[in-house]
Amino acid sequence: MIKYLKHHEIDKQRWDDCINHSTNGLIYALSWYLNVVCPNWEALIKDDYQYVFPLTPGKKYGIGYLYQPYFAQQLGVFSVHPIHTVITGMFISAIPKKYRLVEINLNESQGILAENPVWDTNDKNIRFIQNLNLKLSLNQSYKELLSRYSQNTKRNLKKARESGVSIVNTTSVTEIIEMFRQNRGKDIKKMNDLAYTILQSLAAECNQRGYLRILGAVADGKLCAGVVFVSWNQHHILLFSAVNTQARHNGAMSLLVDSFIKEHAGSNGILDFEGSNDVNLARFYRSFGSVENFYDSLRINHLSFIVKAGLFLLGKK
Helix, strand or coil: CEEEECHHHCCHHHHHHHHHHCCCCCHHHCHHHHHHHCCCCEEEEECCCCEEEEECEEEECCEEEEECCCCCCCCCCEECCCCCHHHHHHHHHCCCCCCCEEEEECCHHHCCCCCCCCCCCCCCCEEEEEEEEEEEECCCCHHHHHCCCCHHHHHHHHHHHHCCCEEEEECCCHHHHHHHHHCHHHHCCCCCHHHHHHHHHHHHHHHHHCCEEEEEEEECCEEEEEEEEEEECCEEEEEEEEECCCHHHHCHHHHHHHHHHHHHCCCCCEEECCCCCCHHHHHHHHCCCCEEEEEEEEEEECCCHHHHHHHHHHHHC
């Protein structure tokens, strides 16, 4: 039987024990991480915390719904046991009916239901959307990893070194956020003040726990690019990055990623590039020899026709 628990009813220690020992654990699903990205998160629990499923409630135009929090790419079912598609279906069916609108991401171990709907439903208001993620295994030597870089990336590395770009360590995310705001952030509507506040809090929490790594690229004495990595259980996530106009021409971002790869080469780690649905980012991440992984977004819309029409009109304004 699957139980629905509100935030204050969740045993956070037992929850984290499940995530820590799960076959598909991700840092996104740990209780302290969820506390930052969605402070009022709830849960579905099965078999006394053997299977867990975080629920992330919010409100859109006064309507309660489930959404995917900033900086938590994949959630869904986590378990100490292998997860069959039937289990995923059970959890989806157990989502409280009060959430008539659901827009969340499952994780890679759930299988690609958009292509292989082993768990079937006759509900036409439920659909799955396939997403791309790119990952790089770091279990080979740096020389072997470098040999898989694209020629363009190798040229960018040469350009960065010839331009005198240097790599520095920092623990402050503020300057990188501001750089993003002034450059690419101007064109990304979904990034707002709340997102930047969450990132600040998340960086502070991860740093305190020893999971944060921020690398900056310096050219002509000034920061021109930066990358925020979050690492847990040998899973290194490229969580956030920023470049200015100068870095677009001097290969700084390529040098930053290469520096991280070089440092962790020969380990059992995985570099998770995230953000791979963006065509340009995916092309850049592939240039380091990364491979494709897929996960699904779950979309459920049980809103009435009148409400749907109203939301559509609001979205057009």
